[in-house]
Amino acid sequence: MIPTPDLSHLTQTDFVHVYEPAEDTFLLLDALEQEADELKKHPPLICLEIGSGSGCVSAFLGTILGPSVAIHLSTDINQHASSCTLATGRQNKIIIDPVTCSLAQPLLTRLTRSVDILLFNPPYVPTDTEEASIAQGGGGIAGAWAGGASGMEITDRFLKDVDGLLSDRGKLYLVALKQNDVSGICSRMLTEFNLQSKIVIQRRAGREHLFIIRFSRPNRCS
Template identity: 65%
Template sequence: MIPTPDLSHLTTADYEHVYKPAEDTFILLDALEQDADELRETKPLVCLEIGSGSGCVSSFVGAILGHSCLYLSTDINPHAASCTLRTARQNKTAVDPIVASLAGPVRTRLHRSIDLLIFNPPYVPTFDEEAYGAQSTAGIAGAWAGGRDGMQVTDALLDDLDNLLSPTGLFYLVAVKQNDVPGIRSRMEQESGFRSEVVLQRRAGREHLFVVRFTR
């Protein structure tokens, strides 16, 4: 069993600005651990986590893959980038955090070169205006306010997936039932030819969480 990354360096003050790992984080960790052997066999060279928050997930991936991979992360929240860097150091993983939206600054340079892409998006259905406001202020609400159907930010990344994922790349996406997981999978296959599989799902309170893995 791969231990959950050490987050003891993060404080209550940090969690006022950065999303604290919760059930959606832990189902993602469990899905990645479940696929650990496959991840190692694919020998990824570039890993990118979108919306890294506390840095828990990127550090966990570092524990799976070791030092043979370049670990990058993005987050619109500067506090999240700082926490990601500190968490990586605390767990002896080298992650390079970037303050940016989605794949922003690396999109061109890493065209179809990302071997492992991970996104636990803001998936909670809200008014579109709330989601726009959360993204523009780059605060903690940007970690959960997802707009209509909770898909505003996720759709933006899905539209760009073909430009990002390498030929053998894997993409892990966290979603909830309200996001219409079958619809996401069908659309990505019909429009871009991406195959997908629900690798893990569970109920957490009122949420029905899914982790979907996409491949070319």
């Protein structure tokens, strides 16, 4: 069993500003652990986590792969999250380079078709559009959950960038909620970008039914 990253350096004050790992985070860790042998068999060179929050997920991926195997990049709209991610990397001996920005915006050109592992646990809670756009502009804790219509406004923006980011053997692990319309997301990604999908794991957590969907190019994954 791969240990959950050490977050003892983060305080309750940090978690006033930054998303504290919860069921969705842990489901993503479980999915990565389930895929660990496959991930290690073809070690990734570039990993990118969008919306890294505390840095827990990138640190966990770094632990699976082992130190110095891959470059770990992350983004978040929340400046405080970027600081926590950097600190969590250091605490767990994984070098993570966080960038404070929206989605992968400033990295899109440099990382064209070169990301081997792409991760996003997005703000997926359905809210009205105005709430989501205020949260996105504010760069605070509300940006961790406010997802706009169907909880998909931020995820939909991100999904348009995925084909341009993934390398030939690249994989995206995306967290989604049942209300986000998981089968609709999968069929759109196939139709628009020829990216195939697989539900790696799903779990009910209180009122939420959470999924981890893996996307890849055809014939790259089982």
